Amino acid sequence: MQAKTKETIAAIEEKLTAKGERFTDARQSVMAALLEFDATTAKAYDIVEAMGNVKPMTVYRALDFLVAQGLAHRIESLNAYAPCVENHCAHKDSQYLICDKCEKVEELHSHAIDDFIAEQTAKDGFKISTKVIEIHGLCSSCQL
Amino acid sequence: MQAKTKETIAAIEEKLTAKGERFTDARQSVMAALLEFDATTAKAYDIVEAMGNVKPMTVYRALDFLVAQGLAHRIESLNAYAPCVENHCAHKDSQYLICDKCEKVEELHSHAIDDFIAEQTAKDGFKISTKVIEIHGLCSSCQL
DNA sequence: GAGCCAGTTGTTATTATGTAACGGCAATAT
DNA sequence: ATATTGCCGTTACATAATAACAACTGGCTC
Numbered sequence: 001m002q003a004k005t006k007e008t009i010a011a012i013e014e015k016l017t018a019k020g021e022r023f024t025d026a027r028q029s030v031m032a033a034l035l036e037f038d039a040t041t042a043k044a045y046d047i048v049e050a051m052g053n054v055k056p057m058t059v060y061r062a063l064d065f066l067v068a069q070g071l072a073h074r075i076e077s078l079n080a081y082a083p084c085v086e087n088h089c090a091h092k093d094s095q096y097l098i099c100d101k102c103e104k105v106e107e108l109h110s111h112a113i114d115d116f117i118a119e120q121t122a123k124d125g126f127k128i129s130t131k132v133i134e135i136h137g138l139c140s141s142c143q144l
Numbered sequence: 145m146q147a148k149t150k151e152t153i154a155a156i157e158e159k160l161t162a163k164g165e166r167f168t169d170a171r172q173s174v175m176a177a178l179l180e181f182d183a184t185t186a187k188a189y190d191i192v193e194a195m196g197n198v199k200p201m202t203v204y205r206a207l208d209f210l211v212a213q214g215l216a217h218r219i220e221s222l223n224a225y226a227p228c229v230e231n232h233c234a235h236k237d238s239q240y241l242i243c244d245k246c247e248k249v250e251e252l253h254s255h256a257i258d259d260f261i262a263e264q265t266a267k268d269g270f271k272i273s274t275k276v277i278e279i280h281g282l283c284s285s286c287q288l
Numbered sequence: 289g290a291g292c293c294a295g296t297t298g299t300t301a302t303t304a305t306g307t308a309a310c311g312g313c314a315a316t317a318t
Numbered sequence: 319a320t321a322t323t324g325c326c327g328t329t330a331c332a333t334a335a336t337a338a339c340a341a342c343t344g345g346c347t348c
Contacts, residue, residue, distance in 0.1 A: 022344085024296070045333070055299070060335065077220040077276045079305095079334065095261070097270050110264050113257070117239075117279065120254050125284030126241050132221045132278040135261065140269030166315085168325070189304070199328070204306065223305065223334095 005035045008085055012071060021069065029054075030062035034072060034083045040103035041080035075105065077134045093131065099139035106139070149179045152229055156215060165213065173198075174206035178216060178227045184247035185224035219249065221278045237275065243283035250283070 009032055016023040033047045042050075047059050063081055066072035073082050075096060082096075082105040095108040113133070121128055153176055160167045177191045186194075191203050207225055210216035217226050219240060226240075226249040239252040257277070265272055 022296080024343095026297070043333085044335080056335075057299080057337095058297075061297080076278070097265060097268065099270075100273065106268065106270075108264055110260075113260055113264065116254075116257055116260055120252055120257065121241060121279060121281075124241065124250065125287070126243075126250075126279070126281055127287055128279055128281040129244065130280045132276060132280070134220070134276040135265060135270070135272055136274045136276070137265075137270055137272040143269070143271055166325080170326070187304085188306080200306075201308095201328080202326075205326080 001032060002036065002038075005032050008035055012085075016069065026054075026058055027062045027065055030059055031066055031071060031083070034066070034081060035085075037083075039082070039105065041075055041078055041082050041098070041105060043078075043080045047081075073105070073107075075134060076132050077136070095133040095135065097139070098134060098136050099142055100136050101138055101142040104139060145176060146180065149176050152179055156229075160213065170202055171206045171209055174203055175210055175215060175227070178210070178225060179229075181227075183226070183249065185219055185222055185226050185242070185249060187222075187224045191225075217249070217251075219278060220276050221280070239277040239279065241283070242278060242280050243286055244280050245282055245286040248283060 009028055012031065013023045013028070029051060030047060033050045034042055036050070037046070044056065044059050044063060047063075048054055048056050051059070063072060063074075066083075067074055067081075071084060073084050073094070073096065074080075075082060075098065078098070084107070093109070093111075093114050095110060095113060097106040097108060099105075114131075117131065118128065153172055156175065157167045157172070173195060174191060177194045178186055180194070181190070188200065188203050188207060191207075192198055192200050195203070207216060207218075210227075211218055211225075215228060217228050217238070217240065218224075219226060219242065222242070228251070237253070237255075237258050239254060239257060241250040241252060243249075258275075261275065262272065
């Protein structure tokens with residue numbers, strides 16, 4: 001386990017306990033596993049495998065928790081997850097840039113895109129609850 | 145089977161043969177089944193069930209074809225499919241408004257949104273290949 | 289401390305979703 | 319007619335996710 005992972009876990013622990021949430025062993029382990037993939041996406045069963053001796057159910061439950069806490073994102077178009085350590089503003093409205101080669105995920109937080117979509121959908125009288133915005137392609141490093 | 149479905153199938157047949165594509169029985173049946181769901185999303189296995197006596201593989205193959213031809217869309221966030229009859233411009237860059245109550249899907253074709261995203265991602269040197277933009281919420285009818 | 293409650297975990301089984309592989313058949317091309 | 323290509327049927331399998339229920343844990347209250 002990378003040193004950085006340990007640090008991050010410790011920092012998260014602090015934040016969660018402050019919030020009154022329980023950062024249990026299972027949750028820590030899954031978060032750690034996710035972080036070890038180093039900003040690339042990981043499938044639930046990748047984590048199951050990486051952890052060894054754990055049941056899928058355990059991993060899915062932990063992932064649900066992490067997503068709810070904004071510590072991970074689910075990437076719908078890949079059935080995968082990415083860790084998220086930075087705590088940005090709302091966190092509900094992000095857009096993901098997913099490199100299909102190196103699998104790294106970057107987040108955009110364009111209020112402009114949000115506003116734009118809100119404006120366009122308002123015309124239809126559509127009431128937005130959640131948005132899935134996942135942009136696939138090649139990151140700058142992988143274009144070489 | 146609705147009368148409208150038959151018409152639509154016939155129209156598609158014509159268009160596909162003009163393109164040199166084969167609109168086989170399996171493909172027709174799956175397209176018809178998809179249309180019968182009447183603009184709501186359908187899961188692959190819903191179609192398997194609706195058709196009876198068909199294997200999943202058959203349905204998945206037909207769906208792949210239909211998606212490739214722009215006659216259906218895959219909704220990643222639902223693992224589902226929606227028919228698409230109108231032939232709009234590029235067809236690669238649409239945004240979907242998905243009502244979580246009635247399951248109807250509407251398409252936006254906002255060049256503005258596209259341009260905006262292109263502009264934002266250009267800053268990161270990210271080269272876009274495909275975009276998944278799926279907006280969930282309630283359509284105007286279902287808000288009442 | 290004893291009892292209680294909500295949240296969490298362990299375990300098993302099951303459902304849902306999607307593919308691989310291969311042989312045969314059908315349409316088209318040479 | 320024969321080769322080639324694409325399509326289909328079938329079986330088996332792989333991957334993704336959830337249901338259900340019992341047991342445990344941590345913090346409450348009395």
